[in-house]
Amino acid sequence: MISMIGKSIRRWWAVFLLPTLVAFLIGFLIPFVMGIYLSFTRFTTVTDAHWVGLSNYSGLLADREFQHSLVFTVLFTIVTTLVVNVAGFFVAYMFTKAMKGANLFRAVFFMPNLIGGIILGYVWQLLLNGVFGHWGRSLTYSGTYGFWGLVILMCWQQIGYMMVIYIAGMQSLPDDVMEAASVDGASPRQILFRITIPLMMPSITVCTFLTVTNGFKLFDQNLALTNGAPSNTSEMLALNIYRTFYGRTGYEGVGQAKAVIFFLIVAVVALIQNKLTTSKEVAA
Amino acid sequence: MKREQLRHGWLWTAIFSALSLLWIFPIVLVVINSFKNKIYISQSTFSLPNSTTFVGFQNYARGIRRTNLLASFGWTVVVTVGAVALILVCTSMCAWWIVRVRNLPSRIAYLLFLFSMIVPFQMVMFPLSKIADMLGLNTPWGLWILYLGFGCGMCVFMFTGVIKSLPMDIEEAAMIDGASVPRTFFTIVVPMMKPSLVSVAILETMWIWNDFLLPYLTLDMRRYKTASIAIQYLKGGYGAVDMGAMMGCLVLTIIPIVVFYLFCQKYIIAGVTAGAVKG
Numbered sequence: 214m215i216s217m218i219g220k221s222i223r224r225w226w227a228v229f230l231l232p233t234l235v236a237f238l239i240g241f242l243i244p245f246v247m248g249i250y251l252s253f254t255r256f257t258t259v260t261d262a263h264w265v266g267l268s269n270y271s272g273l274l275a276d277r278e279f280q281h282s283l284v285f286t287v288l289f290t291i292v293t294t295l296v297v298n299v300a301g302f303f304v305a306y307m308f309t310k311a312m313k314g315a316n317l318f319r320a321v322f323f324m325p326n327l328i329g330g331i332i333l334g335y336v337w338q339l340l341l342n343g344v345f346g347h348w349g350r351s352l353t354y355s356g357t358y359g360f361w362g363l364v365i366l367m368c369w370q371q372i373g374y375m376m377v378i379y380i381a382g383m384q385s386l387p388d389d390v391m392e393a394a395s396v397d398g399a400s401p402r403q404i405l406f407r408i409t410i411p412l413m414m415p416s417i418t419v420c421t422f423l424t425v426t427n428g429f430k431l432f433d434q435n436l437a438l439t440n441g442a443p444s445n446t447s448e449m450l451a452l453n454i455y456r457t458f459y460g461r462t463g464y465e466g467v468g469q470a471k472a473v474i475f476f477l478i479v480a481v482v483a484l485i486q487n488k489l490t491t492s493k494e495v496a497a
Numbered sequence: 498m499k500r501e502q503l504r505h506g507w508l509w510t511a512i513f514s515a516l517s518l519l520w521i522f523p524i525v526l527v528v529i530n531s532f533k534n535k536i537y538i539s540q541s542t543f544s545l546p547n548s549t550t551f552v553g554f555q556n557y558a559r560g561i562r563r564t565n566l567l568a569s570f571g572w573t574v575v576v577t578v579g580a581v582a583l584i585l586v587c588t589s590m591c592a593w594w595i596v597r598v599r600n601l602p603s604r605i606a607y608l609l610f611l612f613s614m615i616v617p618f619q620m621v622m623f624p625l626s627k628i629a630d631m632l633g634l635n636t637p638w639g640l641w642i643l644y645l646g647f648g649c650g651m652c653v654f655m656f657t658g659v660i661k662s663l664p665m666d667i668e669e670a671a672m673i674d675g676a677s678v679p680r681t682f683f684t685i686v687v688p689m690m691k692p693s694l695v696s697v698a699i700l701e702t703m704w705i706w707n708d709f710l711l712p713y714l715t716l717d718m719r720r721y722k723t724a725s726i727a728i729q730y731l732k733g734g735y736g737a738v739d740m741g742a743m744m745g746c747l748v749l750t751i752i753p754i755v756v757f758y759l760f761c762q763k764y765i766i767a768g769v770t771a772g773a774v775k776g
Binding site for chain 2: 216217218219221222223224225226228229230232233234236237238239240241242243244245247248251258259307310311312313314315317318320321322323324325326327328329330331332335336337339340342343346369374377378381416419420423426429430432433436437451454455458465468469472473475476479480483484
């Protein structure tokens with residue numbers, strides 16, 4: 214069905230649709246399609262590509278650093294998703310009751326999100342190296358140090374962001390359900406686990422989705438905080454792909470193949486995660 | 498319920514005060530160290546500056562000189578303001594067209610926009626940077642187009658959600674009264690979309706202002722650097738880093754953000770919330 218005004222609007226496609234569409238072609242669609250094609254080729258400048266089939270992909274099976282960065286990223290994502298969401302939910306839950314200074318605390322917790330990842334990386338590099346310096350070590354002592362350094366940084370940054378989303382979710386919860394439950398004699402603990410959390414599943418879906426994708430795609434903080442040191446053991450997927458492209462010539466095809474794998478992982482994880490938590494959503 | 502039951506005691510205020518102090522400590526530490534001589538920063542990170550280590554604003558002056566930070570700020574503003582403005586105008590128009598014209602091309606375009614939201618930047622970065630070079634988009638105004646192209650998915654998605662909830666009769670009435678299509682959009686639809694325009698503007702500003710990799714790969718580095726790029730350049734390769742200049746630059750990049758935050762906190766929080774509900 215097309216409405217009357219739809220017909221008159223349709224004739225204006227060159228003004229309304231075209232600018233975005235052209236930019237979309239340049240900024241996304243053409244690079245995306247080229248990216249898939251280039252992952253099956255060997256090239257250095259995209260114009261000199263020649264077909265090599267699956268060899269870029271098969272090489273990844275033997276690429277220890279790529280596999281290490283994959284495991285590192287998965288572990289990192291699991292840890293940060295858990296910590297950030299539990300802590301963010303807890304802080305939001307505390308702020309649903311009146312508390313002196315709650316507005317100030319909320320503002321402080323959210324603040325790191327406005328600062329760029331590169332800057333945050335160097336801020337935490339100073340702090341963590343200062344702490345490790347007491348034992349004569351530094352952030353680049355081993356990959357484990359880098360891992361926990363990144364975890365701390367990301368938790369510090371993202372707890373405030375998720376807190377804001379959880380607070381909005383809690384404010385829109387129906388009061389009468391809570392009151393009915395407490396009149397019926399439910400303990401605060403029962404209300405939290407049996408009512409609040411199930412009703413909050415939409416917010417939890419959004420927040421876990423954001424933390425999972427942020428974890429997988431993390432680049433700036435990784436580059437600034439450790440840059441993969443020592444010897445690429447604190448390197449995450451996005452940084453590994455970047456280094457494959459720009460670290461040395463002749464490996465651009467391999468880098469593009471890694472990027473395709475990376476895209477597939479992000480897409481599949483996002484879809485599965487979305488299905489899982491959406492299925493737990495209930496209506497009040 | 499009695500009101501007292503809905504209030505936390507002083508204990509929690511004390512706990513959260515301590516947590517808040519802990520939260521801003523990393524930033525405060527950078528501010529403290531920005532006044533120390535560079536050789537003392539790594540050695541005694543946690544001590545306050547004293548008469549031997551205090552250097553006043555030398556770190557700031559050296560940081561600005563070495564990175565040309567003020568020019569980088571200018572370019573960051575040019576890139577961010579231009580890109581956000583272009584994104585708001587183009588994607589809101591595009592979203593309205595997609596919602597009101599329901600035919601096959603509009604559906605395909607919508608699905609492609611949706612799809613682009615889950616694709617990480619690394620997937621397109623290499624071809625994108627080459628295309629940007631070929632088309633001469635390696636300038637701040639070229640970046641406006643690239644940001645529109647790579648970022649339009651989420652904006653179109655959010656705006657279509659809002660427009661679907663707007664009543665079509667008002668637009669119909671305006672057109673029957675003789676308003677042209679652009680006039681209907683800009684005088685009838687845009688005012689009704691205002692809250693979502695503010696939200697999207699906030700989200701896109703936060704993204705583009707802080708973005709590092711896209712400008713780093715596409716901009717002509719000899720002429721334009723954004724603030725994040727200037728700081729990354731200060732770090733350089735694996736050589737010794739001028740920690741003093743670094744601290745000064747970090748503080749200088751954080752200050753405008755904090756000022757912006759103080760003035761726009763309400764809108765920022767609302768923008769983040771709206772983005773989460775839709776996304």
